[in-house]
Amino acid sequence: MxxxxxxxxxxxxxxxxxxxxxxxxxxxxxxxxxxxxxxxxxxxxxxxxxxxxxxxxxxxxxxxxxxxxKRRHVSLASIKDSPCLRCDDIDRCFEGGERSPISCEYLTRWIMENSGERRRG
Ligand code: SF4
Structure with a gap:
């Protein structure tokens, strides 16, 4: 069953x-x-x-x-400083779109700068 x-x-x-x-x-x-x-x-x-x-x-x-x-609750605090939240292109941003999270340098930089912090936190 x-x-x-x-x-x-x-x-x-x-x-x-x-x-x-x-x-x-x-x-x-x-x-x-x-x-x-x-x-x-x-x-x-x-x-x-x-x-x-x-x-x-x-x-x-x-x-x-x-x-x-092994699952963790995700809180809004974890993305509060994300560049996407104040990005003018967010409506045009999607995989395969004019802008894409896959290739976005702002998002990549933000992830790289914050990944150590998240692992520790
Ligand atoms: S991934 Fe980049 S382009 Fe897309 S919404 Fe976030 S900051 Fe803007």
């Missing part, structure tokens, strides 16, 4: 993304109303798909996993 699994995976991913410092695997399956075995399989699937990282941790004397999302 791929439809059901995809819905469940999305719910789990949302739960994991909403937890700022990761969520314990046991907490995830309890909150989704799953058994320990179902929760473990779900977490393994998400890890195999590259959606999450699972770190083994000792919790209340038992080994479990801490789940962290």
């Amino acid at each position: 791929p439809q059901r699994n995809n819905g469940l995976e999305e719910k789990a991913l949302r739960l994991i993304m909403e937890s700022e410092n990761g969520i314990l695997q046991c907490e995830m399956w309890k909150r989704l109303g799953l058994s320990s075995r179902e929760g473990s399989r779900l977490a393994q699937r998400l890890e195999e798909k590259g959606e999450i990282e699972r770190d083994r941790v000792l919790y209340e004397g038992r080994w479990t996993y801490k789940l962290n999302s």
Whole structure:
């Protein structure tokens, strides 16, 4: 039942993304109303798909996993200084157009100047 699994995976991913410092695997399956075995399989699937990282941790004397999302929320703050936001050509700018983000020197320069900052932040 791929439809059901995809819905469940999305719910789990949302739960994991909403937890700022990761969520314990046991907490995830309890909150989704799953058994320990179902929760473990779900977490393994998400890890195999590259959606999450699972770190083994000792919790209340038992080994479990801490789940962290590899997806990150994107905020408007990350593009607030982008040259596109104050560009007169923005209406004519698209891939294959008169102006293009692919070849724009302003955008390229802005990305190069800010990429180190984003990696650190
Ligand atoms: S990619 Fe360049 S030309 Fe296009 S909107 Fe951004 S700054 Fe303007």
